[in-house]
Amino acid sequence: MSNSTQSAALPRTAMIGVGSMGGAILAGLRAPGVEIELPIAVTARSVSSAAAFEGADDVVAYAGESDPDANRHAVRGAGLVILAVKPWTVAEAARGIADALEPGAIVVSVAAGVPSSAIEAELPEGVAVVRAMPNTPSHIGRGVTGIAGGASAGEEAVATVRRLFETVGEVLVVREDQINDVAAVSGSGPAYVYLYAEHMIAAARRLGFDADQARLLVQQTIAGAAELMVRSDDEPEQLRRNVTSPKGTTERAVEVLQAADWGDLFDRALAANVRRSEELERGE
Template identity: 75%
Template sequence: MSQSTAHTAAAPQTSLPRTAIIGVGSMGGAILAGLRDPAVRIERPIAVTTHSAASAAAFEGAGDLVVFAAEATADANQRAVQGAGLVILGVKPWAIIDVAREIADALEPGAIVVSVAAGVPTRKIEEVLPESVSVVRAMPNTPSLIGRGVTGIAGGVSASADAIATVRRLFETVGSVLVVTEEQINAVGAVSGSGPAYLYLFAEEMTAAAIRLGFDREQASLLAQGTIAGAAELMARSDEDPTQLRRNVTSPKGTTEQALNVLQAAGWAELFDRALAANVRRSEELAAE
C-alpha cells in the first residue's frame, strides 16, 4: 500500500473538537474509552447515545459525558450531535444510512462524520448529508479497548486534509493509525479489523490441541493462551521482525522446526490469501446491497 501513511499512537498535540458518538457498543465504547483518558485534549463533555435506558445508566455519574438513550428520548441522536464538530457513527452497517439521514439537519456546518461500519462507502453517506459536512471511513479493531488498536482511515470526496488529520488524531488516542485510500479500506478491514478474530481462533485451536495432549482446560489455557499473549508482547517490544523472531525459536533440525514444517506444508500462505479475499469480497457485497 504505497499510498498509505502510518502514524503511531501518541497524545494529540491539538485539541479535538466537541465529539458525539452515536452508539457505544464494542467499537464505539472502545473509542469512548480512549477519548475519556485524562491525557487526551478534547472539548468536554462528550455526547453519546445508547439504545436503552439501562445502557445509559451504566454511565450515570460520569461528569465528562452527556448521555442520551434513544429508548427514552425520541430525538436522542439529533440532540447528541448539536454543537459537535466530530460525530462518530458506531451503529451497525445496515443502520448507518438511516442514522446519517436522521441527524443530517442537526449537524453543525463543517462537522466531520466518521463511520466505523464495514462495507458502507462514503458516497452513500455523503448523499444524505449536507454538502458542508466531511465524511471519513475508519476501520478500527478491538485492541483499541486497551489502547493497542490499529485503525485504517480513508476520506471521502468531501473530506479535506484537515478533516482527515482530525480523524487521525481521534484514533491515535486508541492506538496506531494508517491513512489509506477508500479503495484500500476493505483490505485494511480484512487484515487488522478482523485480524483479532484470526488470532483468537488460533488460540482456541492451540488450546484444544493441548487438551488432546492430556492437559486439563486450565493447564491448556495457561500453556497455549499465555504463550500467545507473551509472544505477541515480545513482538511488540522487539526491534526484530516476525521472521527473525521465528528463527530465534527455531533450531536447525530441532523440535520447533518439525512442527513448523507440518504447519507450512498445509499451505498457510494460500490459506491466508483465500481468507482475506473472502473478507474483502463480503465488504464489497455489503457495499452493493
C-alpha cells in the first residue's frame, strides 16, 4: 500500500468483475486501515465464485449466472464503480448499468484500448469516467497505476480514484493520451522482467546449475536488485556502475549486452505495445 495518507474515506464501491485484476483491487480495498464505506458490492459470473464471499461482513456478491440484473443491483447506491471486465465487454457493461447508476457516480475502467469517450457515450450526463492502468504487482500491494480522467471527470473524481489505487501501490496521474504509454511501460512491464528472468535462468542452467539453484540465484538477484533500487537515492545507471568495476568481469558482460543495442530494442518493443492499444481503440 502507498505511504500516501488517504485524506477521506472512499465512497461505497461496486466492482463489476472480480477476476485477476479485480481481485487484486478488492484485496486492497479490504486491507486493514483502508477507510471505505461498506459493504463493497461485487459481481461474479458464476454462483460458485459469488459464494466465495458468503459470510463476509464487508462484501456483498451477486452472481450473473443466476441474476441477469446482478450488475445493476451492485451499482445501486455506489459512488464508485469499477469496470474490471475484458476490454471488448466494457461498453456493454457500461450500457447495462447506465440507468442504475447514482447521480455523480465515478466509473473506473481498467481495460486497455478503450477510450473514456466510448464509455461516456453509454452513460448519463454527470457520471465521471476515469481510466486506470494498474499492473500485476498490485496483488501484493506493490503495484503502480496510471490514471487519467476523461472529459467528464473533474479533479475531485481523479483524486478519489487515486485514493482507490493507492490501496494497491503507487499512483501516477497522467493525461489520457499517455495511458497507452503507461500500459506499455508498467502495465506490461512485469512480463518483460519475467522474460528476462526466464532467459537468465536458462543461461544459468547451461552453466551447470540445476533448476532449483538457477531459480534461486536469478529470483533473489532480481528481487534484491529491485528492492535496492527502490530504497536507494541513486539512479539505475549509478547502481549499475557500483557493480561494474573497471576492467572487471561485470564490465565484460555488460559490454556484450550493450552491443545488442537494448535502447533500440526497448523502443521497438514499447512502440509495438502502443500500436496494439491503438488498434484495440479502433476495434481491430
